[in-house]
Amino acid sequence: MEFNVLKGRVSDIDAFAHIIFCNKDGVCLGDHSNLQELLQPFVDGGEFGTKFGGNLYAIAPASLSVKRLLFFNLGDKPTNDSYRKASASALKLLREKNVTHVSLSLSGLDPSARRAVVEGVVLGDYQFNNLRSETDQLPKSLEHFSVHVGPASEPEVVRWFKIAQGTLRARDLCQYPANIMDPTAMAQQAQRWGEQFGFKTEVLNKPQLEELNMGALLSVAQGSQRPPHLIVMDYQPASPSGKTFVFVGKAVTFDSGGLSLKPANAMAEMKGDMGGGAAVIGLMTVLRDSSCNHRVVGLVPAVENMPSGSATRPSDVVTSMSGITVEINNTDAEGRLILADALTYAARYQPDYVVDFATLTGACLVALGPKVFGVMGNDQKLVDEILTAGQEVDEIFWQLPLVDDYNEMLKSQVADIANVAGSRWGGTITAGLFLQKFAKDYKWAHCDIAATIFEKPDAYRPAGGTGTGVRMAMAMLDRMT
Numbered sequence: 291m292e293f294n295v296l297k298g299r300v301s302d303i304d305a306f307a308h309i310i311f312c313n314k315d316g317v318c319l320g321d322h323s324n325l326q327e328l329l330q331p332f333v334d335g336g337e338f339g340t341k342f343g344g345n346l347y348a349i350a351p352a353s354l355s356v357k358r359l360l361f362f363n364l365g366d367k368p369t370n371d372s373y374r375k376a377s378a379s380a381l382k383l384l385r386e387k388n389v390t391h392v393s394l395s396l397s398g399l400d401p402s403a404r405r406a407v408v409e410g411v412v413l414g415d416y417q418f419n420n421l422r423s424e425t426d427q428l429p430k431s432l433e434h435f436s437v438h439v440g441p442a443s444e445p446e447v448v449r450w451f452k453i454a455q456g457t458l459r460a461r462d463l464c465q466y467p468a469n470i471m472d473p474t475a476m477a478q479q480a481q482r483w484g485e486q487f488g489f490k491t492e493v494l495n496k497p498q499l500e501e502l503n504m505g506a507l508l509s510v511a512q513g514s515q516r517p518p519h520l521i522v523m524d525y526q527p528a529s530p531s532g533k534t535f536v537f538v539g540k541a542v543t544f545d546s547g548g549l550s551l552k553p554a555n556a557m558a559e560m561k562g563d564m565g566g567g568a569a570v571i572g573l574m575t576v577l578r579d580s581s582c583n584h585r586v587v588g589l590v591p592a593v594e595n596m597p598s599g600s601a602t603r604p605s606d607v608v609t610s611m612s613g614i615t616v617e618i619n620n621t622d623a624e625g626r627l628i629l630a631d632a633l634t635y636a637a638r639y640q641p642d643y644v645v646d647f648a649t650l651t652g653a654c655l656v657a658l659g660p661k662v663f664g665v666m667g668n669d670q671k672l673v674d675e676i677l678t679a680g681q682e683v684d685e686i687f688w689q690l691p692l693v694d695d696y697n698e699m700l701k702s703q704v705a706d707i708a709n710v711a712g713s714r715w716g717g718t719i720t721a722g723l724f725l726q727k728f729a730k731d732y733k734w735a736h737c738d739i740a741a742t743i744f745e746k747p748d749a750y751r752p753a754g755g756t757g758t759g760v761r762m763a764m765a766m767l768d769r770m771t
Contacts, residue, residue: 291415293451294436295444296393305393305436307358308350309380311373314340314366320398321440329361341365342372345383356393360384371684373399374406378414378750381432390433396447397440402682405450409761411435412454413750418465452579453764457757459483460572464742464755468544468561473592476541476564477519480571480590488578489525504631506610507591510624513548513601514594520632523588525577531771534585536641537763538632540625540648541567541592548595548621549603562743562755563625566647567592569739569759576760582767587639591628595621607705611635612728617705625650626724627709633728643672644734646725647759653717654738660745663687663758666722667735676735679765685758687737696720
């Protein structure tokens, strides 16, 4: 997609179709009052409607450079997410008409609404067609996207565009099947993007993980023929703030459940069990171009969890990098094991804050549904920043408590701790309590983003991996200056 920021008069915009947002009463917003006369007969006749999604596709008057106009109704009391959904929905209407060069104006909108509009176009245009051989009949993607900025600064708009593209990279990682996006391929992609987007990448292989005594991580991978990796990405800004953030992302590129095998109907979607790692890698790709002034380290433990003669058995005991011994009573509770060693490794950077992203528990989906993500942590300020940043970009997080009494559920008869609770209740919280034991040396928050696997498509989010976490993390980093 070619992205252009335009200044000057709206009437001079050169595109095929121009999107115009309207309120529920059919009044054109922004610098488009001169076009009200064209829309008004359809408003008066009730054809435009008063609800979100009402639209009119019309030939542009000769006074404009564009050829077509799409008037789009925002409905009653539009929110930032309404603008995001509106721009995504309007774009899809135009895509169905094979329009590939679209423009819109951000004049008259507040900064948060302007950001939402840009995100809606970029995120809403997403299609994953990389593995299709016949593309002639597929909907066309946007080739040119032109934005009239009005009072908004060009750097601001370009920055939002680039952050949204980081979300698309995370989506691509999630959409690839596990026979293509295995731990090695994921590490290689991180290395390529590191060269392209300005961060250093080191990939720790199995012998190095053994030398570091990462017994928890290695136990998950030992049933697979595909080797495990710890992907270490390090972004160091030109003008550092003095703060260091570490983001840890769970990347189980395929989770069969191991010997605690998942049911067949839950298996195919487990290519997406690396959504946390995808979010961290996507985040790393936007730091330089968004002028982040914090040092950011991304740690992605990447493994495949498979059953075989060499796989970890239920009741096995492993020793983590921290020295804590873990009884593995369920090999399908594997994400917390690879995170445990990565969280221990994070301490070497003496971070100010550590945040982990993980598609960790189905219990989180049961508790919060498919569009809300869980967050827990040992530092309330960090948790509050995540909650606020999530609200800003409409990636909604909800705080769950780390109930100390629930630690009793994680007791083991033979080891320091069990990887699953002895009760089926509070599964998201007990998983958070497990991770907390490996995050004692710094301020930490855990984000359970299990819903990214099960997400049904909407205006700007595809089915499968949605790239959740990239935009929230950038909003959080912006706030914590």
